[in-house]
Amino acid sequence: MNVALLGVIAAAMFATLFLVYQTVEAERAQREQVRRTVEVLEELRQVSRSALSGETGQRGYLITLDRRYLAPYQAGREQIDPALERIRExxxxxxxxxxxxxxDQIDALARAKFDEMAGGVQLLEDGRLLDARRAILTDEGVETMERLNRAIAEMQDIENEILAELSTEAARTEARVLPLLGALFVLLILAMFAGARLVGRAARAEAEAAQAAVVSEARDRADLLARELNHRVKNLFAVVLAIVQMSARDKPEAKEVTDSIAQRIRALLTAHEVSQGELERPVASLRALVETSLAPYRSSKHPAKIDGPDVMLPAKRVTPLGLVLHELTTNAVKYGAWRKEGTVHVTWTEQDGSVRLEWRETGAELEELPDRKGFGSLLMTSAARQFGGTFERDFDADGLTVTIVLPVGD
Structure with a gap:
């Protein structure tokens, strides 16, 4: 998200910079236009001054016949053409x-005025004083001068209007620059803030990655220790099982007891392998536990029907439940359905965070119902307390029904 925000800020900064550039360019163009307008006004004044200076010099020469008075006239005549050309440019x-x-009018009138003044000067130089005075005193020269002044004044008004508009536009441009610069400053602050957040996030990510590496290494060491411990536990089961079997080698009368003990040890080993030894996970499959417990005795003569959803049990509940299933399996072989080629049905359902498992034997054809609880019953009841559930048995003539309820969570 910060990257996207930084991208938006960068785009906004570029847009703002572009607007600032356009504003500066517009202001530069306006300054250039103002300079041009000021020069036009100055050249118009120069045309007016040149005509007035020429007329003044001509009349001074007429009155005094002193050629020194022709200097303003000569200067005005020399200045008029460059001024007109500069205005057009x-x-x-x-x-x-x-x-x-x-x-065009100013050009024509200025040239006409200077031509009229040149004619008067020429008459004076030819000695025709009276003709020169009559030419100067006619209304033609006055009218030409007035028309020239009116044209110059109108041209000046137009240029002054342009100058006023440019000044107003320049003020608006300057007023627009400050907010844009302020916006640019804010965007820079936001960009710095977003950049700092990105740097901080990158630093945190690096720290978390380093911590994750440490945790992963520690987990690997823990897994290695767990595997080693699991291996040693299995070896311990094997040693205990060997000791039990060797203890009964020279005592045939104890064989039945030692076989029972050995089977229970194997059940513990099976449950351990389901929860730790094979899956090596903190949870184990209930179906795998049931199938593993029934596998040593299940056959075509000892059929079993297993049905239930996929349920994963915490490993700490697997071992005691495995003991219960082992006891039920061996009892089915010795006293129950599998003694008479009956069928064992194991079903379970999951609801509200608990599993309800039903072990039902059919075809057992029990001649009499058990009236006492043996060691196996006590063992199963104790195991039920270990996995935090309940254990109930119900006998009828057809066989046994066991209901086990245990929580799924930790």
Whole structure:
């Protein structure tokens, strides 16, 4: 999620930088336009000053006949053409139709005014003073000057309006830059925060990975010790079983007892293998335990029907339950259904965190019902207490029914 957030922040930063760039470029273009407009206004004033200076010099020469008064006229005549060309250059292709029309008028009127002044000066230089005065005093020169001033004034008004619009737009642009820079600063802070979180998460991940490696190594050592312990327990079972069998070798009268003890030891070993020795898991299959317990005696003559869902029992409940199943199996062979070629039915169901297992024997044809509890019964009752459940037996003429209830969880 932090990576996605960092990506969003980066995208927002790029977008903000792009907007800042566009804003700066727009402001630069506006400054350039302002500079151009200011230059246009200055050149328009130069045209007006040149015409006025030329007219002043012409009239001074007329009054005094002193050629020194022609200096302003000569200067104005030299300045008028560059000023007009500069105005056209500054306006360029972006000029409106009215601006183009006005600059053409200003050009024509300025040239007409200077041509009129040049004619008067030439008359004076030719010695035709009266003709020069009559030409100067006509309304044509005054009207041309007024039209020139009006055209220049209108052109100045247009440029001043453009300048005002540019100033307003520049103010709006500047006002937009500050929030954008503020947003960029906030995004930078968020990016730093997200980056710090990513770095912290990476550090935690590395620490967790290192810890997981340590835990895995410890688990491997524990598994190795568990396997070694399991191996030693199985060896211990084998030693005890061998001792029991060897103890009865020279005492035939004890063979029945030692065989019974040996079978119970084997049952313990079987239950141990189901819960630890073979599966090596903290849980064991109930079906595997039942099938393993019945396997030594189950055959076509000793049929068994097993039915139930897949249930995994905690390993600590498997050993005592294995003892119970062993006792029931050996009793079925000695006294119950398998003595008469009957059938053993083992079924179980799971509900509300408990397993209800039913061991039912049919075809036993019991001639008399047991009236006392032997060692096997006491052993099964004790085992039931170990796995935290209940154990009930019920005899009838057809056989035995045992109901075992034990919890599935720890």
């Amino acid at each position: 500054l306006i360029g292709d972006d000029a409106t139709a009215r601006q183009t029309e006005l600059i």
